Amino acid sequence: MNTNREQSKYDLRHYTFIALVVSLLLAASGIMSYKLYILNYPLAGLIPSISYQVDVNIDTTGHGDDISVQTYLPRSDSRQFISEEGNSSGLFNLSIENRPLNRIARWSAENIQGLQKIRYSYSVEAKHIRYEIPDEMAIPHSYPEDLQEYLQETQGIQVNDPLIEETLDKLFPGGPLTILNAVTTIHRHLQDQFPNRKFSGFTDAITALKLGEASCNGKSRLFVALVRKLGIPARLVGGLILKSGSKRTSHQWVEVYIAGHWVPFDTINDHFASIPANFLTLYYGDLVLFKHTSNINFTYSFNTLKRLVPQREALDAIDHSGFNIFNLYTIFEQVGISQNLLKIILMIPIGALVVVVFRNVIGVETFGTFLPALIAAAARETGLLWGLVGFVMIILVSSLVRKVLDWLQLLHSPKMAIMLSTVVIVMMTMTVLSVHFNLFELAHVTLFPIAVLAITAERFAIIEAEQGTRKAFRITLTTLIVISACYAVMDSLFLQSLFLAFPEMLLVVIALNLWLGKWIGMRATEFFRFRKLIFARD
Amino acid sequence: MLSRLIKRLMEIRENARNVLSMNKRNLSYIYPSNHRQHFPVADNKLLTKALLKESNVTMPRTLATYDSFYELNSLADDLARHGDFVIKPARGSGGGGIIVFIDRQQSHWITPGGKRFTLDDIKKHITDIIFGIYSFGLNDVAIIEQRITQHPGITRLSPYGLADLRLITYRHHPILCMARIPTVASDGKANLHQGAVGLGIDMDTGITRHAILQEKDITHHPDTGKPLLEQQIPYWSRVIEMSHTAAGRAPLKYLGIDISISDNGPVLLEINVRPGLQIQNANQLGMRGLLEAVREEENRT
Numbered sequence: 001m002n003t004n005r006e007q008s009k010y011d012l013r014h015y016t017f018i019a020l021v022v023s024l025l026l027a028a029s030g031i032m033s034y035k036l037y038i039l040n041y042p043l044a045g046l047i048p049s050i051s052y053q054v055d056v057n058i059d060t061t062g063h064g065d066d067i068s069v070q071t072y073l074p075r076s077d078s079r080q081f082i083s084e085e086g087n088s089s090g091l092f093n094l095s096i097e098n099r100p101l102n103r104i105a106r107w108s109a110e111n112i113q114g115l116q117k118i119r120y121s122y123s124v125e126a127k128h129i130r131y132e133i134p135d136e137m138a139i140p141h142s143y144p145e146d147l148q149e150y151l152q153e154t155q156g157i158q159v160n161d162p163l164i165e166e167t168l169d170k171l172f173p174g175g176p177l178t179i180l181n182a183v184t185t186i187h188r189h190l191q192d193q194f195p196n197r198k199f200s201g202f203t204d205a206i207t208a209l210k211l212g213e214a215s216c217n218g219k220s221r222l223f224v225a226l227v228r229k230l231g232i233p234a235r236l237v238g239g240l241i242l243k244s245g246s247k248r249t250s251h252q253w254v255e256v257y258i259a260g261h262w263v264p265f266d267t268i269n270d271h272f273a274s275i276p277a278n279f280l281t282l283y284y285g286d287l288v289l290f291k292h293t294s295n296i297n298f299t300y301s302f303n304t305l306k307r308l309v310p311q312r313e314a315l316d317a318i319d320h321s322g323f324n325i326f327n328l329y330t331i332f333e334q335v336g337i338s339q340n341l342l343k344i345i346l347m348i349p350i351g352a353l354v355v356v357v358f359r360n361v362i363g364v365e366t367f368g369t370f371l372p373a374l375i376a377a378a379a380r381e382t383g384l385l386w387g388l389v390g391f392v393m394i395i396l397v398s399s400l401v402r403k404v405l406d407w408l409q410l411l412h413s414p415k416m417a418i419m420l421s422t423v424v425i426v427m428m429t430m431t432v433l434s435v436h437f438n439l440f441e442l443a444h445v446t447l448f449p450i451a452v453l454a455i456t457a458e459r460f461a462i463i464e465a466e467q468g469t470r471k472a473f474r475i476t477l478t479t480l481i482v483i484s485a486c487y488a489v490m491d492s493l494f495l496q497s498l499f500l501a502f503p504e505m506l507l508v509v510i511a512l513n514l515w516l517g518k519w520i521g522m523r524a525t526e527f528f529r530f531r532k533l534i535f536a537r538d
Numbered sequence: 539m540l541s542r543l544i545k546r547l548m549e550i551r552e553n554a555r556n557v558l559s560m561n562k563r564n565l566s567y568i569y570p571s572n573h574r575q576h577f578p579v580a581d582n583k584l585l586t587k588a589l590l591k592e593s594n595v596t597m598p599r600t601l602a603t604y605d606s607f608y609e610l611n612s613l614a615d616d617l618a619r620h621g622d623f624v625i626k627p628a629r630g631s632g633g634g635g636i637i638v639f640i641d642r643q644q645s646h647w648i649t650p651g652g653k654r655f656t657l658d659d660i661k662k663h664i665t666d667i668i669f670g671i672y673s674f675g676l677n678d679v680a681i682i683e684q685r686i687t688q689h690p691g692i693t694r695l696s697p698y699g700l701a702d703l704r705l706i707t708y709r710h711h712p713i714l715c716m717a718r719i720p721t722v723a724s725d726g727k728a729n730l731h732q733g734a735v736g737l738g739i740d741m742d743t744g745i746t747r748h749a750i751l752q753e754k755d756i757t758h759h760p761d762t763g764k765p766l767l768e769q770q771i772p773y774w775s776r777v778i779e780m781s782h783t784a785a786g787r788a789p790l791k792y793l794g795i796d797i798s799i800s801d802n803g804p805v806l807l808e809i810n811v812r813p814g815l816q817i818q819n820a821n822q823l824g825m826r827g828l829l830e831a832v833r834e835e836e837n838r839t
Contacts (some may be wrong), residue, residue, distance in 0.1 A: 010570075018544060168660070196831065360561060365561070409666060409671065411669055411670070411671075412670065412671075431803065467732075468732075471731075518563040519560070519561060520561045520565050520566060522554060522557065522559040522561070522562075523559060523560060523561065525558065526557070526559050527554070528817075529819070530554075530557045530815075530818060530819065530824070531826050532819065532822065533553060533557050533818060534550055534553045534554045534557060535550060535553070535825070536553060536822075537549075
């Protein structure tokens with residue numbers, strides 16, 4: 001009788017479980033197909049694009065005088081998209097002036113004493129563009145008034161110097177036939193006959209011509225001088241070649257006005273009528289990137305971080321597509337939760353699923369059930385390596401402190417409160433030290449979940465005391481492995497885009513967890529633990 | 539060749555199926571058999587004693603309990619009559635907070651390791667127990683109880699500390715047993731993780747049949763070199779009887795029961811709601827078949 005009742009209780013539970021899993025899967029696929037087939041969501045938008053985060057770091061050392069620093073900031077246009085701009089300049093006031101061609105940032109401050117740091121950051125998404133120049137197009141005889149300045153001689157671009165004319169006579173014995181012929185010949189001549197020189201100083205067109213070699217600015221000025229002499233408008237462009245890492249060198253290239261378009265040329269890297277996706281345009285004209293008052297020590301650097309991000313167009317399309325009830329993100333934006341933050345929040349359940357697989361299917365021990373997922377989420381800002389380093393350092397220092405507290409024999413709650421304070425202090429110290437040593441990624445450890453770390457340090461110390469140091473470090477190692485796995489999965493652009501577009505996928509995650517919650521199979525490590533029983537021969 | 543490989547794979551699959559894994563233990567045995575509201579009976583040794591009072595189950599006699607500080611005023615009087623006793627937290631786990639005293643010399647009490655405790659040292663330890671230092675921050679009760687003197691037959695196997703027998707019971711039936719033998723490496727503790735020997739025991743006869751030390755199979759004690767296998771556990775039928783009664787009285791249907799053998803017979807030390815799986819390696823025997831046999835047996839009647 002008793003067994004009967006237990007049996008029917010079991011059946012009820014079993015069928016509820018099946019019904020729950022099925023309805024979750026149905027709900028998720030229902031909402032997804034509605035979005036795909038009725039609202040026409042763009043699936044192609046799930047492929048990520050490349051974004052660069054650029055930090056402009058300027059260090060100035062003053063001696064009690066007023067200081068002013070000036071540079072050019074990039075602008076969004078049809079090729080490059082600038083976003084997430086941020087300024088952190090301490091005592092300096094920033095003013096930004098928008099000129100027709102350029103955007104000028106000026107930082108100024110009074111009575112500056114000692115080292116002051118200015119940091120300006122922005123994100124760049126840019127496209128590769130390639131122009132086709134029509135074969136038969138002749139060089140126009142005249143240009144409108146507003147293009148006249150691009151035909152003039154300037155200080156570094158000596159259009160009317162006899163040497164320029166002489167060079168053109170050599171290159172075009174019978175005069176250039178078409179625009180295509182003109183730019184092809186000049187481009188090839190400068191690219192093939194003029195060796196590249198790494199020289200950061202100013203080189204004018206004639207010097208470059210005489211030396212027969214030049215850096216980017218010398219070649220570009222010579223290119224512009226030759227093209228202008230032929231009666232074609234041309235200008236210099238200044239910018240950056242974006243590559244992960246830190247550098248001081250900026251780059252210059254050329255744009256020639258052809259058939260209503262400014263067409264790019266680079267005779268250092270051989271880009272003919274094309275510009276790659278990692279070129280960032282900062283300013284137009286023969287200008288100097290940085291200007292500052294002369295009474296200071298001045299250094300600068302560009303720190304660039306390459307990232308994959310969801311396609312902007314796809315996100316816009318998701319934002320603007322139809323029914324408000326599906327348009328969650330505007331609601332979050334109203335209360336100041338950015339899509340970036342939302343992306344991290346949406347990825348945490350995936351991280352948790354990874355942890356579940358590691359614990360219940362593979363069978364490794366980790367500190368805390370969800371600690372690895374939370375650390376992986378926080379490590380987005382520090383990068384995986386520095387995230388792991390920060391994690392290990394916090395745990396080690398805090399568990400050392402715990403040892404002392406344990407020896408003092410304190411009660412649990414006050415002891416944990418002290419551990420929490422310790423974690424905060426360790427984090428702040430690490431941040432200050434890492435800024436001091438220019439490890440800006442590590443500085444973001446302050447985003448780590450403090451309470452979870454305090455509990456983890458406590459667990460570490462307990463395991464070390466009860467089961468030995470080796471065991472504690474072994475669990476630390478497996479925790480690091482699981483953090484890395486969580487990071488790899490949570491950092492997947494495909495999954496991020498998928499979950500941003502279809503947050504209902506979380507129902508699928510719940511269904512998977514339900515299934516794993518009833519999974520009674522042997523964990524992978526148990527095959528090893530019970531190997532003598534399992535692989536025994538009769 | 540291929541048929542032999544397939545045969546071997548089938549054999550492995552069959553063996554694996556007979557091993558109780560962690561997921562299976564939790565889902566099929568612990569969760570359905572042990573309800574959370576009954577956990578205190580196992581977690582609190584005083585409740586375990588109350589549950590098994592007036593049965594054929596012997597537990598160490600409680601000499602005194604302390605759950606508040608003013609009760610400590612009587613400690614000197616309480617201890618006056620005792621030279622050897624054990625202090626333990628009612629809700630401790632993994633042996634934490636347990637101190638054994640074997641003798642008294644004037645104003646000092648001596649541990650097996652030769653450490654000397656004054657009355658104030660003992661008071662301090664009891665205060666720690668009451669404060670919950672050994673029981674995850676919960677307030678706790680300190681128990682002073684009778685010390686068990688180990689049966690000479692067991693001491694021959696286990697000269698470095700009190701050995702215990704761990705029995706797994708399912709629905710009142712003891713199904714598997716191992717002895718845990720402290721070693722020098724385990725610092726006198728009967729804990730397999732810390733280096734104690736796990737000794738599988740034949741359920742029908744009470745004769746030891748397999749031994750493991752950490753990951754290795756062994757046949758002799760790592761410190762004394764004496765044989766561990768083919769040894770008879772004394773009072774075996776009473777061990778089985780006792781675990782049967784304890785499992786029958788407890789509202790928990792899947793249990794680990796820890797019993798030591800004293801001069802006067804088996805003494806139950808504690809019961810455990812989440813018994814480990816290493817007992818299978820100690821016996822070189824998977825226990826899933828044994829558990830399923832019990833279930834089928836009960837369903838038939």
